[in-house]
Amino acid sequence: MIGGRKLLTNAHCVEHDTQVKVKRRGDDTKYVAKVLARGIDCDIALLSVESDDFWKDVEPLRFGRLPHLQDAVTVVGYPLGGDTISVTKGVVSRIEVTSYAHGSSDLLGIQIDAAINPGNSGGPAFNDQGECIGVAFQVYRSDEAENIGYVIPTTVVSHFLTDYERNGKYTGFPCLGVLLQKLENPALRTCLKVQSNEGILVRRVEPTADANNVLKEGDVIVSFDDVHVGCEGTVPFRSSERIAFRFLISQKFAGDTAELGIIREGTLMKAKVVLNPRVHLVPYHIDGGQPSYLIIAGLVFTPLSEPLIDEECEDSIGLKLLTKARYSLARFKGEQIVILSQVLANEVNIGYEDMSNQQVLKFNGARIKNIHHLAHLVDSCKDRYLCFEFEDNYIAVLEREESAAASSCILRDYGIPAERSSDLLKPYVDSVGDGDDQPLDREFGDSPVSNFEIGIDGLLWA
Structure with a gap:
């Protein structure tokens, strides 16, 4: 419950809904909820409940700051194993750009060691001050690891809510639309005429991205809005941490402009590019x-x-x-x-x-x-x-x-x-022309179109 008669949950919890009902703890009455927006890429859904009875004596959650490593965290939900509310405690294990399984996207995520099981999805995670630091949404299951759960941080939640408030609907996190390669090898940097220990190499540009009009294969991106990008594809984060370059892109909104510092054939230049949600030829969701x-x-x-x-x-x-x-x-x-x-x-x-x-x-x-x-x-x-x-x-x-x-x-x-x-x-509107200049038989690309498919650590989509 976030105020304004609105609720948050995971998008995968209401993905195929025909009718959504909610109830309060300790109350046996179910109330009809309306799904206002689904963020498939960030796995968040916004709901509203019209009934006055549902909101009686309700206090909305207070959002807290992004936690630090080893900060205590408490996860609340209704997981398998019982019908009543469940509370588990742990600590923050890691904060980094994480693969969101539901949306096949990469956004900031909080890894915790508190137990998260089916049924916890959409439940809040609290810090010691009782502030909500995020929403539980997925777990990593493996015979070689245990107690690895993930929470959507409040920074991602706030981005989702701001997007909805600005546009009256959810438009999605933007992307640059390029396949990038790390430049950790000195010989590779020298070959590309990169003098310093920074930059990431553009290997492929999506035809539908605005970057297709700005970037070329072989360009080296050395900065994003004047933030220097390291050769391993990371940027400064907080006081003494580093995080994946994609984090900077995720702080923008669809339609925003970013200024890139690029090295092209040894020459440093600046270029502006518009960021928009990624276009998938074969969509992950309908x-x-x-x-x-x-x-x-x-x-x-x-x-x-x-x-x-x-x-x-x-x-x-x-x-x-x-x-x-x-x-x-x-x-x-x-x-x-x-x-x-x-x-x-x-x-x-x-x-x-x-x-x-x-x-x-x-x-x-x-x-x-x-x-x-x-x-x-x-x-x-x-x-x-x-x-x-x-x-x-x-x-x-x-x-x-x-x-x-x-x-x-x-x-x-x-x-x-x-x-x-x-x-x-609905009437058909042709917005792409006849496309006769495009070859009919599509050539397969030389790299996967999703970070979920890439098997080489040095490559990444952004």
């Missing part, structure tokens, strides 16, 4: 929780996403699509990998029944940009035939009028209420 889909004569099309990969299992998805998901970047905002997920068998689609999880590249000769674009192309088609071109040179052709006549029968037979998801009912 906005709104409901996937987009389009059914044409029993052919079910949908965008490729990580939840779909998890549901179908990697073997069913196939190596080529998995490689694209792990190694390919979006070439423009709004781009999706559209796949034929399955075929609902009917006389009209004889011969295509066994097709599944194949990327569709073209419709009647036009390149497909995303699922909404495909729906627009089909709706505006006046040709006799609907021609779908898939990867691996496979083609599927349907007779347009025959397909339209069969659609209602197919939907009825399979108990499906609509031929498309509600988001595809």
Whole structure:
């Protein structure tokens, strides 16, 4: 309870909600709560409760400062093992940029040795003064380690709340959109004409990032808003600590500008870049929780996403699509990998029944940009035939009028209420041009698109 009739919890606790109910300790009445915002990247959700009875005699939590190592911490929640409230105590073990499993992101995190178990998620962590220093959200499980739990610090919570208050919605933590390599090797620094023991090397720039107009592969970033960046990819933190360079980026908001000091071919220069949330070609989560889909004569099309990969299992998805998901970047905002997920068998689609999880590249000769674009192309088609071109040179052709006549029968037979998801009912707006200057066959990148996939310690996305 943070005041203003609002509550905080973890985003993963309300990810697929249809109705959220909350109750106070010692009260058997459940109250309906409304989810105001979800921060997938920071695993925080903001809720509100309208009932006056729920807020009677409630005092909001007081947020405390970022703790130091060995500071005492108390975690409160309702973990497995019982129904009543649980209180566990420990100390702060580590404070650093941490991988947030739910959002596949990297933000400041507090590691503690107090027990955190399923059910603790979304519960507060307190210091000795009774101030809330963060929100419990995940635990590291391994046969080689124990008592490693993580808390979202109040700095991240405050960023989330400020973002929501500024914009009326949550827009997300920004990124620079570059793959960086540490410069710890002296010969590498000398080769790049870097005189001092600082800087990180730009190895790749996302096409959709503003940095793509500013940075080049081979540039060396030596400062961020006049804060010097070390050759191991860290910056000063508090009085005598160092922390990952990405921490500075996370202190900004989407749309903010940062000034970079870069060395390009031995010349030091300054450049300004706009920071925005990262664009994932294959999203880790689906906005709104409901996937987009389009059914044409029993052919079910949908965008490729990580939840779909998890549901179908990697073997069913196939190596080529998995490689694209792990190694390919979006070439423009709004781009999706559209796949034929399955075929609902009917006389009209004889011969295509066994097709599944194949990327569709073209419709009647036009390149497909995303699922909404495909729906627009089909709706505006006046040709006799609907021609779908898939990867691996496979083609599927349907007779347009025959397909339209069969659609209602197919939907009825399979108990499906609509031929498309509600988001595809909106008018299509083309904001990316025709894209004819882009190659159709995407080349796989030479590095993973997520820090979760990178196996080399010297590389990192920021």
